[in-house]
Amino acid sequence: EAQVTQNPRYLITVTGKKLTVTCSQNMNHEYMSWYRQDPGLGLRQIYYSMNVEVTDKGDVPEGYKVSRKEKRNFPLILESPSPNQTSLYFCASGLAGYGYTFGSGTRLTVV
Amino acid sequence: DAKTTQPPSMDCAEGRAANLPCNHSTISGNEYVYWYRQIHSQGPQYIIHGLKNNETNEMASLIITEDRKSSTLILPHATLRDTAVYYCIVRGSGGTSYGKLTFGQGTILTVHP
Numbered sequence: 001e002a003q004v005t006q007n008p009r010y011l012i013t014v015t016g017k018k019l020t021v022t023c024s025q026n027m028n029h030e031y032m033s034w035y036r037q038d039p040g041l042g043l044r045q046i047y048y049s050m051n052v053e054v055t056d057k058g059d060v061p062e063g064y065k066v067s068r069k070e071k072r073n074f075p076l077i078l079e080s081p082s083p084n085q086t087s088l089y090f091c092a093s094g095l096a097g098y099g100y101t102f103g104s105g106t107r108l109t110v111v
Numbered sequence: 112d113a114k115t116t117q118p119p120s121m122d123c124a125e126g127r128a129a130n131l132p133c134n135h136s137t138i139s140g141n142e143y144v145y146w147y148r149q150i151h152s153q154g155p156q157y158i159i160h161g162l163k164n165n166e167t168n169e170m171a172s173l174i175i176t177e178d179r180k181s182s183t184l185i186l187p188h189a190t191l192r193d194t195a196v197y198y199c200i201v202r203g204s205g206g207t208s209y210g211k212l213t214f215g216q217g218t219i220l221t222v223h224p
Binding site (some may be wrong): 004031033035037042043044045048049050056058059088090092096097098099100101102103104105 | 145147149152153154155156157158159160209210211212213214215216217
């Protein structure tokens with residue numbers, strides 16, 4: 001089944017403890033992206049990648065890192081999480097000219 | 112990317128057509144109109160997209176005006192499961208224009224029994 005898989009689905013962590021949220025797609029999509037969603041602020045793009053080893057900042061990249069070493073994976077790294085990064089995170093993938101497929105989301109709480 | 116304007120909310124009776132409008136008066140010639148929806152806190156779901164011709168798929172129809180300054184997403188027979196936030200997005204088709212996808216506030220569609 002074609003899908004975008006995020007892990008974990010839920011995560012509670014403490015301030016400053018490095019964490020990685022994984023994202024994997026099995027559709028050979030060139031494009032991958034990360035979004036966060038907060039009440040009243042909607043969906044905001046964090047980073048995106050047009051292909052392997054090519055990444056660009058979205059609208060809210062501060063405090064996040066990404067890497068695209070292989071086409072199927074696009075992990076989101078929080079080196080030193082803070083409470084203001086508590087949010088619902090979505091990964092997406094797609095091909096140029098087509099719609100994106102989104103993952104089911106990762107709900108992150110930083111205490 | 113061109114900015115879009117959508118009504119904050121709309122209601123529709125179950126079984127009737129839901130017509131969701133979107134204004135994008137600053138759209139440029141190579142920009143497409145995309146529609147997504149998000150049901151509760153699930154990941155957004157792609158619905159349909161088009162450049163200038165009307166489009167139809169198994170989920171919906173997209174009507175784009177001749178001047179391309181506005182469009183309408185039509186759900187022909189709305190069901191309770193179509194209750195969601197619907198996003199209209201305008202963006203380019205290639206290069207970094209494809210990568211930058213900006214969601215607005217969308218339209219909350221509520222389908223009533």
